[in-house]
Amino acid sequence: MAFERRKILLVPLDPVHDIGLKMIRRGLEQAGHQTMLLPPDLPPEEIVSIMGKEHPDHVMISRTLGYGVGEVLGRFVDLADAAGLRDKTALVVGGMAVRPELAAELGFDAGFGPGTSVEEVVAFVEGRPYQPDLAGAKKQKKDITAGYAYEYRHAGIGNLLEKIVTNILTWSEGKISPGILRSRLRDESWDVESFRQGKVSREFSEAYAQLCDPVPQAFHRKGEVHPKTRRQTDQEIARLEDYLTKTKSRMTVSKVQHVEGQPKVFIQYGTGCPFMDIAHIKVCEAWGADGVVHFDPSWGARTEGFIGGFLTHQEDGSVVTPENLSWIKAALEASTLWQVRAHRGLNTAETVVLAGKLGADLTKINIAYGSLAAGTDPARLTVDGIEAIRMAVKYKLPFDVVTNEELAGVPAHKAFAGMLIVTALGRRLGARPILQPLFSYSPEVMIGGQMINNYIDFNAAKIEALRSIIDAPLWPGAPIGFLTQTEDRVQSSMTTSLHAALAASLRVDAISIASSDEAYSGGPIIAASRVDTLQAVAEGFRFFGEGRITPTVHAQQWADEMVDKIEAVLKEVAQSPTFVEALYAGLLGSKEEGAYPGRGGRGTVTEK
């Protein structure tokens, strides 16, 4: 197609907002078009008069909006219309508050708001569809464990970990639990394709029911759902399908990272209602989230076996069922990483199988945390944890090893010792574990005062300490800034942003962030508050780029101390008769520190 040179009149309607127009002018001229930049603040009559004399193809007006400005712009369009110029000239308005709806309301042919690129305007002038920079905008899933060799950098700690792992594997040999049996049944006899076609295997259901508590039994034998839950109605499902179809058709994903290497950003969902979860996920994807984490209700972790059905309930956490997970998976954009947590309960191993079969990218396993701060019997979670790790290897699911026991009051070095043991176990079994230290204002630092001066040093010390021990990916969580957020959404977003910037500065691989109302929502969080923190993190990443936050000397000092303490804890664990006894003895977190060995599934581990 031959190039058609256009004539464009550029009109700043107030003196301080013509920078955008000047950038556009440069772009248009570089593309070979003729431009004419008018002086600022001309009355509409004069602009129309100039239009009558110059006959431009396009008139581009930039103006900030306030009450009354809309009327001025509307009058301008009316004058152009009444003068008979409206048909020959495309009218465009641009400015900070401009959206297509507003442009339409004011009678313009197009409206360009914040974030508009010069290229987009040039494409509009040339009458061709705008092709955003696909290389820049295209998101792809990233394996955040890629490039890590899992080599020990601290030989002493490495040796201790290997000894402990050997002990654990020796101890667990020949041990079995209902959780392991279910995970193997799910692995061997549950065909995901048949499930998707709505075929229920009676054999599987009956065999599975025999391994479950009464509530899942009632589901698999009689189709009864958990009394706290209800099935989504046909009407709700139809609406969800409609919502997904419409949303996906106009969906674009964005990036929060400003420079290569900034951490991937995960959000956590689990409103109880999968429909609401999906809506939140879509909002977060659109605003730049790289991954989403499925939060299940705590009662699910204490029940032997899963129920089924597309279920909703009015409690925190969305129930893990094959149907719920399938709907979530169907809603995700191709670029979104999906983590299904398996870390803490009686269904740990089976969760990994289910997540793997339904297409999750990541899971979460931690024997120490699950048995010390999440209510599961240490022996049970140890054997189930090993099985879960083996299943994670089979289904190629990297998993993070979370250290949430810190929130109960366990000091970081003890939580890290537990995390490193599970990491070493994963390493031995061929898995791809990810270290998940907390970036939080934990009880330990509240009492110990390590964060009196700043939130930087102690968090930086954690990363430094872990890096000096093992070459493994790092994913601070969960969420970053935990216990620093207040009910003030600006404060909450700000602290999340700064912790994200710190994470970027420390070159970690991923972070999990909260919504700005998460700590104080008192009910389901709102989608807008998710946008708050995603935007805040994007701004933090934009601000620092490749710049660095420099910790004070305390960081290194605390990192060194932490490594020494981790080594001391591991020595004790290695000397303990078994890992399970070490957990009971409080070596990885004592009752005084808020860690209580769980009772869920006690006595269910048997010898084969």
Place this chain on the structure above:
Amino acid sequence: MKTIGIAGTAKNTGKTTTASALLREAYRRHRRIAITSIGYDGEEWDNITGLPKPRLPVQRGTIVATARKCLTVSSANIRILEDTFIRSALGSIVIGEVIDPGLVVIAGPNKSVEVGRVKKALTRYRPDLLMVDGALNRIAPMVEVDGLILATGAARIVDPQRLARETESIAHIFELPYRSPALFGDKGGVAWRRGEGWVSLPFSGTQLLTSEDGESLAKELIDFLPQEHVEGTIQMPPLVTTKAIRSLLTAVGTRLKQWPIYFRDAISLLLSDLPEETYFMLEQLKSLGLRPFVRKNVPLLMVTVNPFYPEYDPGSQTYQARFLQAGLLEGRIGRKIRIPVMDVKRKGARSLWRKTIGF
């Protein structure tokens, strides 16, 4: 098909409230209704102030002309009848029929010629009444309607006295007599009698906007017009401003005595300046002995008034809803103009229909 336009003098003057009331009454009377708008309106939240705005509730059988993207955000179920292929910032304008009732977002064409095209297309579906809802203060495309309802109120001018003066001026502009000059095309020109015939000087442009425009036209006339006073006529281009007319009058006004002066219509005159200035200019014309006419008649059927106004609160940096005393505007404005004045929320849809549509 009768076409009624609802134009506003500013945002929040009650256009959508008036349109909704007419719709309600039309449904009660079992009339088949078509709706479109000038550009986009009826959104849930005002784009500028962030205050809520009503949307239009429509019933089954209503014909709508709106942008394609608006169908998805409307709760009414609408079957597309045809695509007009008129482009807008929200997609092409389609004509559809309401299948299931609900709220509708209307974003119609935003140029006069396009409103004309949509009007023609809608005729095929034989509605009794076509309502053209205005957007913001957009008024130019209202030249296509058979009658106009003007929505004004405290959101335009909070001072009731000043608002009454402005509305009076608007009403007077709409009272200009209609006459067809039959001498020139749309761009207009000047003609004067020479002997038995006429000398004519057609204009080349479609507008007379600045003082300089007025002065240069005056110079041309001085060059061409005979020295003695002659009978003549002047037809203004479609768009003029009071500034340009004044500079024209200053230079040659006395030589145009007794001449008829034709403006396109009251709507283009409303665009020429603030209404009071325009009305004052028309009075000046008359005092100089000129006789102003419009070439196209757009009757003003009714003025609806809205006591609501948004007040900016610098403390919270938001707009707060405020209201003038009920009945105040109807009284102040009603005393000054001949056409009916009504607060639709107070007087109700029936009265509005009776006084504007009537059938």
